[in-house]
Amino acid sequence: MARRIVSNPWFNAQLKSNGLNKTRLARAVGIHPSALSNILSGNRRLQLDEANKIAEALHRPVVEVLERFGISFGPGLGGSGLLSGQISSEDKAVFFNEATGPVELKYIDLSIGLFYSFLEFTTNEAAPRYFAGELIGIQEENDLDACLGAEAVVGLKDGTAVFKRVQPGSGPGLFTLISLNQSRPALIDVPLEWGYAVGVHVPINAVRSSDKLP
Numbered sequence: 001m002a003r004r005i006v007s008n009p010w011f012n013a014q015l016k017s018n019g020l021n022k023t024r025l026a027r028a029v030g031i032h033p034s035a036l037s038n039i040l041s042g043n044r045r046l047q048l049d050e051a052n053k054i055a056e057a058l059h060r061p062v063v064e065v066l067e068r069f070g071i072s073f074g075p076g077l078g079g080s081g082l083l084s085g086q087i088s089s090e091d092k093a094v095f096f097n098e099a100t101g102p103v104e105l106k107y108i109d110l111s112i113g114l115f116y117s118f119l120e121f122t123t124n125e126a127a128p129r130y131f132a133g134e135l136i137g138i139q140e141e142n143d144l145d146a147c148l149g150a151e152a153v154v155g156l157k158d159g160t161a162v163f164k165r166v167q168p169g170s171g172p173g174l175f176t177l178i179s180l181n182q183s184r185p186a187l188i189d190v191p192l193e194w195g196y197a198v199g200v201h202v203p204i205n206a207v208r209s210s211d212k213l214p
Contacts, residue, residue, distance in 0.1 A: 010068055011040070014058045028057040039069075084117035087136070089125060091179050093153045093161040116140070116199055119153065119163075126163070126180040135202035136163075144175075147195035151180075155193040166195065 015021060020028075026036040029050050038044035046069050055065045085095035116137025121130050130136070138153050139146070147154060147166040154177065155161050164177035169189040177187040 008040075014060060018058055020057065025054065025057055029053040084138075085119045087119050087121045087123075087126070087130075087153075087163045089123050091125070091162045091164060091181070091184065093119060093163050095119075095161065117196075118202070129180050130201070131204060133204045136198045137200035137202065138196040139199045140196075142194045142196060144192060144195040146197045148175075151198040152195050153198070154195040157191055157193060 015025065022036055022040075023033045026033040029036065030053065031050065035044060039046050039050075046066075051065050051069070055061060058065065085093060087093055116139065118135045118137050120135050121132050124132050136151070136153075144154075144166075146152075148168060150166060151163070152166050153161055153163050154166060154175075162177065164179060164187070167176040167178060169175045171189070173191055174189040175192055177190055179186070
């Protein structure tokens with residue numbers, strides 16, 4: 001399917017603000033100027049490594065570049081999802097969808113019509129519920145009430161984010177956060193800034209990496 005840049009005025013403004021023209025940008029990306037022209041006209045598909053290099057040259061988040069080139073992030077049957085972050089050791093959740101550095105595209109075999117933000121587990125600390133390489137999709141709406149009794153990614157008052165099972169605390173505005181790793185103690189009566197409930201679990205056999213955009 002042909003892909004066209006969403007906003008030519010945006011693209012031209014970014015070139016100008018960075019002292020570039022299409023030839024210089026093509027050189028920075030490592031492609032022939034005619035290849036860049038074909039991408040912009042929709043006659044050639046943008047590759048993920050090229051999107052990362054364009055983002056670096058324009059000093060813009062790569063997510064923004066992908067959006068401007070009309071790349072859809074929503075999952076679907078055999079569709080693609082852009083990772084929004086990772087669940088690392090000690091239940092820490094790290095979001096990188098605002099970064100200007102490289103991001104990774106995953107092909108996700110899901111027959112769902114809802115949009116989720118996907119985070120990937122980097123360790124087996126949440127096993128056997130979740131294993132490294134598997135994904136969770138968190139819902140787009142910030143809703144702490146929806147997190148009660150569920151697994152969720154929540155924001156603590158110190159600015160960090162964690163993946164926990166959320167239970168009510170002893171009073172209003174307080175929550176108990178339980179790790180899926182039974183060796184890790186629960187956090188009791190913790191105030192939270194925000195919360196996004198887990199809406200879908202993507203097992204490892206339904207995920208594969210790709211260095212190309214579909």
